Amino acid sequence: MASPTRPYLVVVRAGDRSLHREWLRGRRNFDLVVDYYGSTPGLWREDADVYLERKGPKFAPVGEWLQDNAALVREYEAVWLPDDDLYATGDTVSDMLELTTALGLGAAQPALTGDSYFSHGITLQVAGLAMRWTSFVEVMGPVFSRAGLQACLPSFGRSVSGWGLDTIWPTMLAAAGLEVGILDATPVRHTRPVGGGTLYGTLTKSPEEEAVELAAEYGVSWPLQHRVLGALDPSGRLLDALELANALLGGSSPRVLQSAAEQYVYLAPTVNTLLEAAGVRV
Numbered sequence: 001m002a003s004p005t006r007p008y009l010v011v012v013r014a015g016d017r018s019l020h021r022e023w024l025r026g027r028r029n030f031d032l033v034v035d036y037y038g039s040t041p042g043l044w045r046e047d048a049d050v051y052l053e054r055k056g057p058k059f060a061p062v063g064e065w066l067q068d069n070a071a072l073v074r075e076y077e078a079v080w081l082p083d084d085d086l087y088a089t090g091d092t093v094s095d096m097l098e099l100t101t102a103l104g105l106g107a108a109q110p111a112l113t114g115d116s117y118f119s120h121g122i123t124l125q126v127a128g129l130a131m132r133w134t135s136f137v138e139v140m141g142p143v144f145s146r147a148g149l150q151a152c153l154p155s156f157g158r159s160v161s162g163w164g165l166d167t168i169w170p171t172m173l174a175a176a177g178l179e180v181g182i183l184d185a186t187p188v189r190h191t192r193p194v195g196g197g198t199l200y201g202t203l204t205k206s207p208e209e210e211a212v213e214l215a216a217e218y219g220v221s222w223p224l225q226h227r228v229l230g231a232l233d234p235s236g237r238l239l240d241a242l243e244l245a246n247a248l249l250g251g252s253s254p255r256v257l258q259s260a261a262e263q264y265v266y267l268a269p270t271v272n273t274l275l276e277a278a279g280v281r282v
């Protein structure tokens with residue numbers, strides 16, 4: 001592929017059960033790179049605008065491809081780097097990519113539907129919101145704007161497991177004057193249990209060691225504090241702090257509202273900060 005045929009790019013590290021064919025149903029505004037790590041040569045060739053077959057992890061090889069094809073990649077408005085177990089149709093993926101650039105975000109991710117497997121409560125969809133500005137987007141499915149990719153691409157080879165990359169991205173993006181957000185209007189379903197990937201057998205350092213080292217190098221806390229900083233409702237209106245606190249308490253998944261761990265690391269400090277900003281004594 002010498003030049004783009006569509007405005008956005010999706011690059012997926014695909015296994016034998018990849019769900020990328022779902023993304024090709026319906027409206028489609030993106031070219032697709034399928035980077036296959038399974039063992040059936042040619043399995044997904046016909047689906048791809050660019051087809052690669054390589055073993056290994058996700059971000060280091062994808063980062064190499066993006067760097068080796070920098071002139072092509074720069075022509076796209078934004079690049080989505082999803083895991084292959086995210087269920088969504090092409091309409092959702094296309095809307096998600098356009099929303100990212102319309103909002104001017106450096107990086108974003110689609111929220112996860114309430115029935116998804118999840119690691120971090122902040123990623124679950126909040127009912128009644130279009131998007132949230134956040135302190136975090138997860139390695140599972142980040143979309144980078146052109147400027148956001150330029151800021152974060154040098155990190156992709158720094159963690160074999162991928163752990164810790166999403167800890168440092170918001171700091172790398174902030175240095176470039178860029179914000180991150182989670183898109184509640186365009187949710188995807190994470191269909192497989194966390195930590196079940198085949199990658200985890202091949203590491204020399206533990207994922208947590210990699211994350212701790214990266215966080216220390218960039219001067220960020222580990223674990224990273226997950227906070228919602230602002231939000232838009234479906235009409236595009238910016239919520240004030242009190243409205244946002246109410247929206248998070250009323251619209252978050254019961255799996256967040258009923259989780260002591262999520263209360264501690266995410267929801268309670270987020271809501272307290274919002275209430276203080278609204279002048280409410282907490």
Ligand SMILES: [Mn+2]
Nearest residue numbers: 083085192193
């Ligand atoms: Mn997964």
